[in-house]
Amino acid sequence: MWFMINDYMLIMEFSLMKLNSLSLEMVILLDWMSLLFMSFVLYISSMVIFYSKEYMHSDKNLSRFIILVSLFVLSMMFLIISPNLISILLGWDGLGLVSYCLVVYYQNMKSYNAGMLTALTNRIGDVALLMGIAWMMNYGSWNYIFYLEFMKSDYSMSMISWLVILAALTKSAQIPFSSWLPAAMAAPTPVSSLVHSSTLVTAGIYLLIRFNYALTFNMLLILLFIGTMTMFMAGLGANFEFDLKKIIALSTLSQLGLMLSILALGEYKLSFFHLLSHALFKATLFMCAGCMIHNLNNCQDIRFMGSLIKQMPLTCCFFHIANLSLCGIPFLAGFYSKDLILEIFSMSYMNLFIYLIFFISTGLTVSYSFRLVYYFMMGDFNFLSLNNISDYGTIMLKSMMGLIFLVIMGGSLLSWLIFPTPFFICLPLIMKMMVLIVTLIGLFMGLEFSKFALHYNLKMNYYLKSTLFFSNMWNMPILSTFGMNYYFTDLGKLYYWNLDQGWSEYLGSQKIFMNLKKLSMIFQFLFFNNLKIYFLLIIIYMSFMFIMYF
Incomplete structure (x- = not known):
């Protein structure tokens, strides 16, 4: 409140390394926004950890769970107080890694699939952020907060802004990266409470709030369209869902x-x-x-x-x-x-x-x-x-x-x-x-x-069909999982049979064997049904003769 009333901002820089004209620093930014957000995150996470004591009481690895949640909160703190892209990456990647560990906490197949989907979708955003760091080398330091408005019309800054938008869209699960958010419900409920309120998914929005001075008119239009579509799609999907946590x-x-x-x-x-x-x-x-x-x-x-x-x-x-x-x-x-x-x-x-x-x-x-x-x-x-x-x-x-x-x-x-x-x-x-x-x-x-x-709902077929389409988030999970791996795996199988197994094998001895097997199966069918088949053949022969005669 004191920071807010006095419009006060504190920036602390710790120089880590200098390479020619580049300086790598650990920067801490304390203004009303970061302090307010941090206080909210810490208060909610303290309540969640207190809640976990009873919710996870029968768990054998409770201390491991608490340590993971604490790491999660620590990563978020790094992200909030950083006006520097490299220290942001530290928190950003920390969130991605710890969220994977928490989603796969109940070690079963569903959790594993959800964890992989979460981690791999978030990797797209992490890579975008790394590319943004590479582009920012042009400015001699990674403290983006100094360049946002000053360099707004610069080509490098617009590239960095596009990459930051991509990173924010993956982290905040906007279209077309939405499917990981309901999948991440495989995590224990206290984690969901933390992830969905103040940490993982809000990280992308927070980064865009920090970057808002650098966003051009076209970027804002695209963001507006994506935001409204996500909002509409999720609202519609929740009306057809039956899983409490997914709603x-x-x-x-x-x-x-x-x-x-x-x-x-x-x-x-x-x-x-x-x-x-x-x-x-x-x-x-x-x-x-x-x-x-x-x-x-x-x-x-x-x-x-x-x-x-x-x-x-x-x-x-x-x-x-x-x-x-x-x-x-x-x-x-x-x-x-x-x-x-x-x-x-x-x-x-x-x-x-x-x-x-x-x-x-x-x-x-x-x-x-x-x-x-x-x-x-x-x-x-x-x-x-x-x-x-x-x-x-x-x-x-x-x-x-x-x-x-x-x-x-x-x-x-x-x-x-x-x-x-x-x-x-x-x-x-x-x-x-x-x-x-x-x-x-x-x-x-x-x-x-x-x-x-x-x-x-049991009597109406079209109602069920619409339910499947809308509750499936407009088939987005299918596009990001089944559509991404099925066809490639199928193609791999074809290559394996036709090329890896040896084309000479496929066209030579194996093929001859398969053809002989097919023929022998046809003959076997004839022999097993001999009387019936012969009668049928006689009828066909007589019909044929009759047709030819007339």
């Missing part, structure tokens, strides 16, 4: 699209504000989901979770508050950032397509949130008859309680801090009320859609 993961994806879109409109402070308020309620949502999964013997399917409000009232209350905050219900944390984003967007001059996508995606957010509520608050309880479900996890409840006050009050506190001078918003009444109208339509749609799907 919340797709919700994160939708919010990341919103942050990227508003950043592309030039409002970087607003993007940062939404990033912080989103971190609070998303961490709470994952913690509540973890509590439910923990109680239901690791079952994640929402179709089993009816009427949980009766057995887990406190957890469900926390979940409700976080969910309403996500929807942007007035005076909760999410409302202050989301409403401001949509109103400023309504004030700016933008085309109808983007405007519609923005508001439809907001409606879809409310729709999948209330669909979730319908499934595990109102429906029938479909789990085992013999169960022991209650709010018994005191440590888990305490850690959720630590966040829930911020979920309620954090948005207003942040808006007073980040925007000491309030925005002047001048809109006609219908546009002012648009957010509320869209929210109510989304609420109604979510509830009606759930009832409809619950009663008719």
Whole structure:
């Protein structure tokens, strides 16, 4: 707060190495943005580690898990305080590596596949960052913060900006790199809570917020299109998904699209504000989901979770508050950032397509949130008859309680801090009320859609087909896994048989053997069915003679 009020910034440089005119330094940047973000990350991660104590209590390698989570947070700290591309790479790659270790924590085939998808997709961004470092050698140092506005029109700077955009898109799982985000749900729930709120996926957005001065008009247009499409795709996908953790993961994806879109409109402070308020309620949502999964013997399917409000009232209350905050219900944390984003967007001059996508995606957010509520608050309880479900996890409840006050009050506190001078918003009444109208339509749609799907989804073939397409994120996981390896493996098999096994073998002795085998099988068929075959042949012969005679 002191840094923010005085508009104060502290840059500490430690020179590590000098090579001709190049200087390699470890730089620490402390301004209001990095300090505020760090305090949020540290607070949320402390709650998550406290939560892990109970959630992972039966785990044999609990200390290893805590060390990995601490490394994860440390990598994020490196990334936040670095105005230097090389020290950023240290945190960036640290996040990629530790996230792989955490995703494959439960050592099975699904976790391994998800881990590989996460690591390899993030490698694209890491390589882009390395190429950016190579391009930055032109300037004699890697402290990008000094060159952003000054060198904006320079060719090298535009190349670096494009590479940073690519790196940010992979890390923040925007289209076409979205498929790793729901796959990363194979990690334990405390990790998901940390990853989706304030660390891994927000790293890309944070880097773009830092780089926002260097982005040209064309770059911003492309970012706007990608952000809105991701937001729409994730919102639509979450309405068709049945895995509790995947729904919340797709919700994160939708919010990341919103942050990227508003950043592309030039409002970087607003993007940062939404990033912080989103971190609070998303961490709470994952913690509540973890509590439910923990109680239901690791079952994640929402179709089993009816009427949980009766057995887990406190957890469900926390979940409700976080969910309403996500929807942007007035005076909760999410409302202050989301409403401001949509109103400023309504004030700016933008085309109808983007405007519609923005508001439809907001409606879809409310729709999948209330669909979730319908499934595990109102429906029938479909789990085992013999169960022991209650709010018994005191440590888990305490850690959720630590966040829930911020979920309620954090948005207003942040808006007073980040925007000491309030925005002047001048809109006609219908546009002012648009957010509320869209929210109510989304609420109604979510509830009606759930009832409809619950009663008719087995009878309706086209409904199931659309479900598969939309919940599969527009076939993106297939493109990034099956489509990437199947055809090459198949081609390899063909080469192996026809070339590696020896073409002379294929065309010579093997081929003769195969042909003889085929012929002998035909003769064998004739001999085994001899009487039937001979009768058939006689009939054919007689028919033929009859035709020829006439």
